Amino acid sequence: MVAAPQEATAARPRPLLRGWLHLAAFAVVLVAGSLLILAGKTFGQRLCLTIYVASLALLFGVSAAFHRVQWGPTGRRRMRRLDHSSIFIAIAGTYTAVAGLVLTGWTRNLVLIIVWGGAAIGIVIRQVWLDAPKWVVALPYVVVGWSALVVVPQLLHGLGVAGFLLLLAGGVAYTAGAITYALKRPDPIPHVFGYHEVFHVCTVVGAALHFVVISAIALPAANR
Template sequence: MGDRIDAAREATGERVEAARVAAGERVEAARAAALEIQQRVKPKLRGVIHEYSFPVSLVAGALLVYFASGGRERVAVAIYAISLSALLGTSALYHRVNWRRPSARAWMRRLDHSMIFLLIAGTVTPFALLVVPGTLGTALLIAVWAGALAGIFVELVWVNSPKWVSVAVYLAVGWIGALAFPSIVSNAGIGAGLLIATGGILYTIGAVVYARQRPDPRPAVFGYHEIFHVLVVAAAIAHFTAVAIYAGPAG
């Protein structure tokens, strides 16, 4: 009798496991189908803004490094320039190419979202190294890079996370720099503060647009995601200007 019960339990366990695997496969197939549909109906201008911004960022970043006033300054602004170009280039590649293989598309999506965290940490780096003095600058640098690495880990592991989860983590890591805002204004001036605040506000508005998927003026041509990309570029211009004036050559 005991052997029969054990055999029945084993058979039941095998059926449950088979059902679980089959359900998982169906979920993955549904996700792949949804991504395929999204790929087919994506707006005509999806990724164009970042596609054209990418080469501009390469040239501007090279000039930023070239005109930096010293070795420490060059390292700091190079980290920022690389992070900016990495985000724009990865975004353009992900959104402009029609990825046929679902696995390749999923990995590009992971990289695209991960680059946001890289840019957040890269943007804070010049100010933490060159503007914010002493222990506060070091603490800021450690905190923002730790947060960025944690965010990248989440994106690489939880690729299909809800938009609001990604946005919440982006904002939490992004606003770590706000803790040092008074010190930045004190050491670099009100101009730097205004540029940094403007960029932060634009990034935040963009994140809200991305999470709400509104406004979505012309979904077939220029939708909510394109508005998000415009706001990202506008914010990047504000922060690039702040780095160039206050944390690079003039640092």
């Protein structure tokens, strides 16, 4: 659903707003996510929600640290690897919550195998080929992010029409971010709010939409 960050270069200084949005999102996830975990009615639900919230916190926390801290060459490459890996973990973590709350039996197991297997493969690829072209970076995230839709009927039944459409909308937002990263467009104010910041906006919008979906499932379940 999402793509990976880019380093600032000497020819193009880091935009002034680089990383701030994900830092704010990290703070929101810590608070809202903690409340969401408490909404879990059973141990299994709370476990799925904990994995989900932890994966989001990892995504935004690592991204904020990577983009806001002045790292040396070695530290920067290590943080890039962690940053890229956290994207796959967030995708799998999101589907863990969805699958754990609305799917059962073989469909739940299939989704978890697909997303975590795909995430593991993607992480290995990113560790081996850190400096891949942008389109190569973006494509695996999109593929893994949409792969769980092999069980569309079951997701539609479990989420309802509104929830399913919100899930799709979140995926579209993430995909738009990946496309923005790959094309480096739009690039509105390069030294303040560039294409990478547009990409970050897309990831936050996608995460927010999915958070709404998962909250709508978890909160009614807690009140039953």
